[in-house]
Amino acid sequence: MALLDIKNLHASVAGNDILKGINLTINPGEVHAIMGPNGSGKSTLSNVLAGNEIYEKTEGEILFDGKNLDDLVAHERARAGLFLAFQYPIEIPGISNMYFLKAAVNAGREYRGEEQLDAMDFIDLIEEKKNVMNLRDDLLERAVNSGFSGGEKKRNEIFQMAMLEPKLGILDETDSGLDIDALRIVSDGVNALRSPERSFLLITHYQRLLDYIVPDFVHVMVHGKIVKTGGKELALELENEGYASWVGEEGP
Amino acid sequence: MKIEDENSFDGLTDKEYKYGFVTDIESDSLPPGLDENVVREISRRKEEPEWLTEWRVKAYHHWTTLEPPTWAKVEFPPIDYQALSYYSAPKQKIDAPKSLDEVDPELLETYKKLGIPLGEQEVLAGVATVAVDAVFDSVSVATTFKKNLEELGIIFGSFSDAVKDHPELVKQYLGTVVPYKDNYYATLNSAVFSDGSFCYIPKGVRCPMELSTYFRINAANTGQFERTLLIADEGAYVSYLEGCTAPQRDENQLHAAVVELVAHKDAQIKYSTVQNWYPGDKEGKGGIYNFVTKRGHCRGDNSKISWTQVETGSAITWKYPSCILKGDNSVGEFYSVAVTNNMQQADTGTKMIHIGKNTSSTIISKGISAGKAQNAYRGMVKVAETAENARNFSQCDSMLIGDRCGAHTFPYIDINNPTAQVEHEATTTKIGEDQIFYCNQRGLDTEEAVGLIVNGFCKEVFKELPMEFAVEAQKLLGITLEGSVG
Numbered sequence: 001m002a003l004l005d006i007k008n009l010h011a012s013v014a015g016n017d018i019l020k021g022i023n024l025t026i027n028p029g030e031v032h033a034i035m036g037p038n039g040s041g042k043s044t045l046s047n048v049l050a051g052n053e054i055y056e057k058t059e060g061e062i063l064f065d066g067k068n069l070d071d072l073v074a075h076e077r078a079r080a081g082l083f084l085a086f087q088y089p090i091e092i093p094g095i096s097n098m099y100f101l102k103a104a105v106n107a108g109r110e111y112r113g114e115e116q117l118d119a120m121d122f123i124d125l126i127e128e129k130k131n132v133m134n135l136r137d138d139l140l141e142r143a144v145n146s147g148f149s150g151g152e153k154k155r156n157e158i159f160q161m162a163m164l165e166p167k168l169g170i171l172d173e174t175d176s177g178l179d180i181d182a183l184r185i186v187s188d189g190v191n192a193l194r195s196p197e198r199s200f201l202l203i204t205h206y207q208r209l210l211d212y213i214v215p216d217f218v219h220v221m222v223h224g225k226i227v228k229t230g231g232k233e234l235a236l237e238l239e240n241e242g243y244a245s246w247v248g249e250e251g252p
Numbered sequence: 253m254k255i256e257d258e259n260s261f262d263g264l265t266d267k268e269y270k271y272g273f274v275t276d277i278e279s280d281s282l283p284p285g286l287d288e289n290v291v292r293e294i295s296r297r298k299e300e301p302e303w304l305t306e307w308r309v310k311a312y313h314h315w316t317t318l319e320p321p322t323w324a325k326v327e328f329p330p331i332d333y334q335a336l337s338y339y340s341a342p343k344q345k346i347d348a349p350k351s352l353d354e355v356d357p358e359l360l361e362t363y364k365k366l367g368i369p370l371g372e373q374e375v376l377a378g379v380a381t382v383a384v385d386a387v388f389d390s391v392s393v394a395t396t397f398k399k400n401l402e403e404l405g406i407i408f409g410s411f412s413d414a415v416k417d418h419p420e421l422v423k424q425y426l427g428t429v430v431p432y433k434d435n436y437y438a439t440l441n442s443a444v445f446s447d448g449s450f451c452y453i454p455k456g457v458r459c460p461m462e463l464s465t466y467f468r469i470n471a472a473n474t475g476q477f478e479r480t481l482l483i484a485d486e487g488a489y490v491s492y493l494e495g496c497t498a499p500q501r502d503e504n505q506l507h508a509a510v511v512e513l514v515a516h517k518d519a520q521i522k523y524s525t526v527q528n529w530y531p532g533d534k535e536g537k538g539g540i541y542n543f544v545t546k547r548g549h550c551r552g553d554n555s556k557i558s559w560t561q562v563e564t565g566s567a568i569t570w571k572y573p574s575c576i577l578k579g580d581n582s583v584g585e586f587y588s589v590a591v592t593n594n595m596q597q598a599d600t601g602t603k604m605i606h607i608g609k610n611t612s613s614t615i616i617s618k619g620i621s622a623g624k625a626q627n628a629y630r631g632m633v634k635v636a637e638t639a640e641n642a643r644n645f646s647q648c649d650s651m652l653i654g655d656r657c658g659a660h661t662f663p664y665i666d667i668n669n670p671t672a673q674v675e676h677e678a679t680t681t682k683i684g685e686d687q688i689f690y691c692n693q694r695g696l697d698t699e700e701a702v703g704l705i706v707n708g709f710c711k712e713v714f715k716e717l718p719m720e721f722a723v724e725a726q727k728l729l730g731i732t733l734e735g736s737v738g
């Protein structure tokens with residue numbers, strides 16, 4: 001069974017139709033990449049999947065892990081194993097990164113009928129994951145993303161993903177704004193999470209990320225539609241030729 | 253690394269104001285209306301000495317010359333003081349109960365619903381670190397632990413009992429911190445106050461348990477005017493808790509209390525309040541008008557008074573717990589969380605008046621508004637000429653949830669001695685839908701998310717509260733902000 005099955009998805013935001021019939025199937029263990037010009041609807045797709053209510057799904061069907069996503073609100077989707085690493089991570093004042101994560105991890109565990117982690121177990125988990133992501137201690141104690149640099153925020157997103165161990169990780173331009181070392185660390189973090197059950201959807205503008213995290217499929221999104229699908233070599237093609245041959249075929 | 257284990261949103265599912273029940277007890281009330289005869293009648297029923305009757309009458313006459321204050325940032329229709337009843341006692345009080353067995357079981361049931369450990373059973377069951385004086389409508393009903401406290405020479409009980417048993421103490425201190433001419437509501441209170449709590453901690457005694465008062469307004473159309481007087485003699489220490497609830501009604505109800513604290517040399521008073529009066533419904537109908545005057549007097553050198561308050565209820569809160577720092581090296585503290593949701597209005601803050609040398613004060617104020625609520629911080633730091641080396645640190649943080657509410661800060665600073673060091677910091681944060689969605693995306697539901705953010709914001713104040721109160725305060729915050737986002 002597919003982990004994620006999107007059929008003829010249409011969605012709008014602020015009265016504008018953005019997604020115009022997306023079809024996409026992701027099987028367990030697969031890594032898919034979506035590339036496409038600015039404004040083509042990539043973040044819209046990730047927000048619709050995550051259940052951001054600003055975005056309105058107008059047509060189509062999304063099945064995630066056998067469940068119809070229409071039946072689940074955002075926090076239920078998250079607990080069911082859908083994770084979104086935000087293109088622009090949000091700052092949450094007043095609550096420490098650690099405490100936030102503990103609440104999030106335990107919310108997921110409760111959903112799955114697992115025992116709550118106590119403080120000691122949680123610290124052990126943090127220690128294990130933190131080393132993989134090379135995250136500084138002070139970032140754990142500071143309020144979520146507050147005053148983090150752009151790169152620190154991105155790294156924190158992947159750290160959170162590692163802590164939450166989702167079934168599907170959607171990474172919306174996680175590579176943008178990362179320095180070369182950080183890109184490597186983040187990619188290693190993602191690769192460490194790859195498993196036959198876990199899938200990823202990588203949204204990126206740069207072929208380089210895909211050298212580190214090698215995708216099974218690459219899709220090109222233009223004007224709210226997937227216009228081409230191929231293997232990892234498609235990314236190289238795009239890097240050389242750009243989107244010129246697709247853009248302009250259809251007005252925005 | 254540190255992990256905070258402050259997980260207490262069990263109460264979140266109680267959607268409605270959960271203290272909104274009315275107790276069916278016959279009460280012995282005066283008919284509505286206020287004049288000199290009513291004032292004298294209250295005093296007569298309470299069998300007060302003449303000096304107290306005359307003090308009330310003086311206050312009443314002064315009150316008739318006053319106009320209600322209009323400077324606070326709150327709006328409400330004029331109150332018809334003639335439509336209120338100024339005295340309501342549960343009937344059985346006429347023969348006051350001598351022990352808990354004699355207390356009306358229905359009253360005890362009420363306290364049980366409020367979660368007050370009043371009955372013997374609960375006391376035995378180990379809630380045994382809190383002595384409670386419960387004020388029901390206008391009279392103080394029962395005091396637990398009276399005996400244990402008496403052995404230490406501590407006097408703790410109803411104000412009325414203190415007037416009978418320790419008139420010299422009451423006479424010596426009453427009105428010395430909040431004079432009867434102080435302000436409109438305090439003057440009214442001085443004329444008609446019905447009961448309240450009285451506490452005296454003798455020299456050198458450290459009160460071994462938290463002392464606590466629960467106020468509950470029950471009868472309709474009754475004003476509640478308690479008077480609390482708390483004295484810590486030289487070197488004494490006491491921590492005092494005040495909790496408040498009221499049943500849900502359509503009319504607004506007036507609550508105008510006065511609290512006076514006196515700290516002598518080397519004495520320390522910690523006064524904590526969790527205020528949860530009925531706030532009115534979503535349209536602002538009903539709810540308590542809470543117009544309270546609270547003031548502490550650091551009378552002796554090295555004395556200290558701390559106010560900690562968590563204000564989540566009331567339709568309108570008008571309240572400025574203050575410290576007069578008269579003794580040299582005396583310390584005043586004010587820690588406050590004020591939450592307003594829907595149509596609630598709060599204008600609250602503090603006054604720190606530095607008179608003695610080397611006096612210092614700290615103000616930490618956290619205001620949270622949601623819905624269409626308005627929340628104002630009003631603080632005054634005054635340094636008199638005599639106050640060499642006075643210090644003050646003030647921090648006023650506001651949090652807005654949604655974009656229809658308001659937060660306002662009015663700091664007043666009046667420095668008359670050049671050696672003073674006064675610091676003021678202020679911040680405003682807003683919780684928006686994007687933050688809530690981010691939390692949702694990590695698996696937290698909206699109420700949890702708001703709870704986490706808000707509790708994080710209030711941490712500095714909550715840590716000043718006694719443990720069991722801190723937990724209750726967190727729950728109340730959750731309940732108050734229920735449904736405020738999304």
Ligand SMILES: Nc1ncnc2c1ncn2[C@@H]1O[C@H](COP(=O)(O)OP(=O)(O)OP(=O)(O)O)[C@@H](O)[C@H]1O
Pocket residue numbers: 013014018036037038039040041042043044045054087
């Ligand atoms: N909240 C919003 N309100 C109004 N318009 C929006 C909103 N979110 C997205 N849009 C519009 O939808 C279109 C698609 O935006 P989206 O963010 O999905 O693009 P993208 O493919 O992620 O672009 P980029 O590569 O620049 O991140 C854009 O035209 C954008 O302006």
Ligand SMILES: [Mg+2]
Pocket residue numbers: 042043044087172173
């Ligand atoms: Mg985008």
